[in-house]
Amino acid sequence: MKKINIGLLGCGTVGTGVAKLLIENRELIRSRVGAALNLKYVADIDIQTDRGISFDDGVFISDAQKVLDDPDIDIIIEMIGGEGLAKEFIQKAIHNGKHVVTANKALIASHGNTLLRAAAEKGIDFAFEASVGGCMPIIKSLRESLVGNRITSMIGILNGTCNYILSKITDEGKTFEAALSEAQASGFAEADPTLDVEGFDTAHKLAILNSLAYGMEINLKDIYIEGISGITPLDIEFAGEFGYRIKLLAIGKDKGDAVEARIHPTMIPFDNILSNVNSNLNAVMVSGDAVGDMLLYGYGAGMMPTGSAVISDAADIARNILSGAKAGRVPLLSYQSENIRKIPVMPVDEIFTHYYFRFSALDRPGVLSKISGILGKHDISIKSVHQKGRKTGGSVPIVMLTHLAKEADVKKALSEIMLLDVVGDKPVIIRIEDQNGQD
Incomplete structure (x- = not known):
């Protein structure tokens, strides 16, 4: 049985989930892929903290360069996060001809045009399903399942922290501050929640989805962004009296010569299925000219849901390697590179x-x-x-x-x-x- 060697960079929350799945479900994955996805190395700056995983000797190391330079590594999975070291390591992986899997939405949204172009020129696959929507296969759906559709709009709840806070304000009458504190205590919000509650995390995800849906270069800087910190129980009460719930929505719409792209608190009617997506769950409604409306729903973050999406990408790449398929068989940004254009984002x-x-x-x-x-x-x-x-x-x-x-x-x-x-x-x-x- 052929073996596909994987190097995992970063063993935080999601990285640990990836390692657990690769080790605990190795036989299940092997039976589906047709090859062993062998976790050869896991590199992290902290190799003392117990992850609850029994790594084989020599697997858990602190030297990321050793992983990147190993000629036997086929796939690099980047789980470090951020735009500094992660970008440097991904560039090194591309230079060394290794396929890349990442969940790093901030990096893709800010530097994806450059990184994906470099990967395509090098003839390697670059997968990022886990960067948007956690376990929801929204990227695979746009790249593959909906290839025959003209996407007219995408409207989604793409941040579990904001959805949890708004659900608490709506259902329990809590203030924003009290709901945020509870989200932090439950592990749904970071100590510094700015990226989540002010809409930036959601904007990263919408920038990626817009590119996949509309054949445009990734454009984060022109998306209108407004967070939920100003939402009060009074406004949620009034919204309910009018028959609406308030959600932080990512909205992308095809306007012909432009794309409407905005993030902000939005009132949606009770009979809209998105109004009933609560707690820390995510959902996105994609509208296509052939399929009509299609809803994807699930956990948008977390160790195992996001880890599941990462494993999906690794399995896709492994299948390409096994079949001898040319990298980029499915275009990295859904459209062939010569058909990706600079489509303007409509001013708000x-x-x-x-x-x-x-x-x-x-x-x-x-x-x-x-x-x-x-x-x-x-x-x-x-x-x-x-x-x-x-x-x-x-x-x-x-x-x-x-x-x-x-x-x-x-x-x-x-x-x-x-x-x-x-x-x-x-x-x-x-x-x-x-x-x-x-x-």
Whole structure:
């Protein structure tokens, strides 16, 4: 039986999951792949901490260069993370002609165009299924299963930390701060949660998916990003009264000569299946001209779910090696390299969507007409209005939902409304995705 040698760089949470699967499920994997996926080396700076794995002698080492330079290693699995050392090691692996598997979404989103081009020129495979959606095979679906489809949109919940926090605020009435603390205590959020809660992690994933779906170069810098730290129980309560839940969504849409790409808290109706994806689960709805809507759902992070996706990539590469298939048999970014273009990301000011506004206004006659008058002047039509009871100091929340409006017009109107002496605090704005209410 042929043996495919693997070198694993990094044995943190996900790296440990990868090693466990390769060792504990080796016979299962061998029976499916037709070769032994042999974990020859695991390199990590910390080789003292017990990972709960019985490595063979000489497998667990601290010298990553030894792994990269070993001529018998066929596949390098990078589980270090970040954009520094991981990038250096991947470049070395490519230079040495070794196939690469990674879960490093930040690296792919920021440097993928360069790294994938180098891999293609070297004639090696570069796989990154685990970089988006954990165990959900969204990358394989876009690259292979949906090859006959024109992808019209992708809308997804791609960060389990944010989804957990919003679920706690919605279902238990917790504040953002309390929900975040609970997420950290449960291991769903980092000590510094900025990348997650401010939307950057989700943006990394959307940048990758856009490239695969639309044949564009990976473009992270132009994605509009807005996090969930400003979401309050009050706004979630109002959303529920209107028949919506609030989720942090990644939204990518084909606009012909541009791609709409944005990350922000979004109100979606109760009957939208994504509204019922809770806790730390992920889901993405892909719409294609042949398949219609297709949903993928599962754990987007974690030792074993993400490890499973990494093993899937390693198995695909092993099968290519066994069959003598040319590397890049399936294009690394779904499209043939000559067909990948620089497609612009639509500026957020150009989008049209529905909006939720919450104003804190003095309880005086004529306030509502002043606000609605400014909105009307900027071509923003009001769909419904709720004005709640009196509050201390005479301020009351005024909540409005709009018909379709242009983001640039909304910004102009809100800037003008903030100048009114009867309106205090900054208005809250949440965009709405409601396919049933397009108008």
